[in-house]
Amino acid sequence: MAIVAKLYENEVAALATMHGKERVIAPLLQRALGLRVEVTPGIDTDRFGTFSHDIERSGSQLDAARAKIAAAFEISPGARVAVASEGSFGPHPQIPFVALAREIVVLKDQLNGLELIGNYAGMDTNFSHVVVKDVASAIAFAKRAGFPRQGVIVAGCVDQKPAPERALFKDIGDWIDLESAVATVIITWGAALVETDMRAHRNPTRMRTIKRATFDLVRLFRSPCPGCQRPGFTITQRLFGLPCSWCGGPTTALKATVYSCEGCGFRDERLVKAATADPGQCEECNP
Ligand SMILES: [Zn+2]
Ligand SMILES: [Zn+2]
Structure with a gap:
């Protein structure tokens, strides 16, 4: 066990994030794995898909995490390890009207090829949206969601579905901005879609599930192969x-x-x- 624990002492891990995930990932990996986690400078993780409707994710959740890791190694070739996380949210497959969150935190060691995938899957998510035709309903939704600590996004919509090409307001900081964004969309299009912002830095609930997936990654790391001691058995x-x-x-x-x-x-x-x-x-x- 001691050998495993020292494997990454003072090694650098490049963390591919634009959304403050280092807040929950870095302290855990530092403490449990000895890794010095550094956010990859200038990385654009949005190009692999966003939750704010700008760019749809093309492949699977794991594909996206691996693409972020590859991008992190490109920017920081000296790092032995790269780490990225990716979430996915949607209706629960078995329980009606309940949302399911899946979060993975992936660690890749480019020296020995080791890949560890920490997982969280559960109902601890605030993934939700509402279509409104007046500002008061939007305010009520935002209050329930915990705005402004929890972010909300306002978008245009067609048939109850988001239509960001019509209008898209992200990074709404306060109630005045929220009211004006909703009013603008309603005046132009008749209705607005208001939804919880699923980006980690705007979503404390999501930050918590990323932390849980990181715990799972640590658990995996601490499970060595009985044959060769490689972590991730x-x-x-x-x-x-x-x-x-x-x-x-x-x-x-x-x-x-x-x-x-x-x-x-x-x-x-x-x-x-x-x-x-x-x-x-x-x-x-x-x-
Ligand atoms: Zn039988
Ligand atoms: Zn082995």
């Missing part, structure tokens, strides 16, 4: 097909979780405690 596969307690055939129930190391290929298949599965999960016995 974690679950890479789940095997299903636990035998049915009636017919003995494979069911849809979990049989084992597989831990593996990307460095040396060490593999550890950990069987679940149960030897057989409920026939309810068997396609033969309970079709």
Whole structure:
């Protein structure tokens, strides 16, 4: 463990952020990994997609984080490590009217190729919006959201969907600016879309979930491979097909979780405690 903990003592980590994420990421990585986190100067992470409707993200969440990391290494080639985070927000796949947040914090070591992905997924998010036809409704929404500590964005809309090409007001600092932005959009287009700003520096809730994903990254770092001590020994596969307690055939129930190391290929298949599965999960016995 001691060897792992010292791996990054005084190494520089380039952090790809324009939105103040160093506030939560830097102290944790410094304390737990020994990394000296430095924000990559002049990096433009917005070109990989924004939450303020300027630029849509083209690939996956992980693609975007990796692209930010590549950009950070380009600007700071001397850094051994680069770190980036990326969020995604949307309707919960199972629970109606509930929003789901996913946050990843990715660390890449360009010396040994190590990549660690810290995760947060949960309902701790204030991702929401409202379409308004009067200023008072916009004010009410902003109050509920916690404005001005929590930022809001005002945009034009078409059929309840954001239409930033019509109008887009970000970085609204106070109530006067908010009222004037909403009034401007309503006068021109009849309605305005007001939404919570999901950019980290304007969203304390999001900052908290980025911190949680960073904790997860630290947890991964502290999980070394039993074979070669490389950090990041974690679950890479789940095997299903636990035998049915009636017919003995494979069911849809979990049989084992597989831990593996990307460095040396060490593999550890950990069987679940149960030897057989409920026939309810068997396609033969309970079709
Ligand atoms: Zn290994
Ligand atoms: Zn069966």
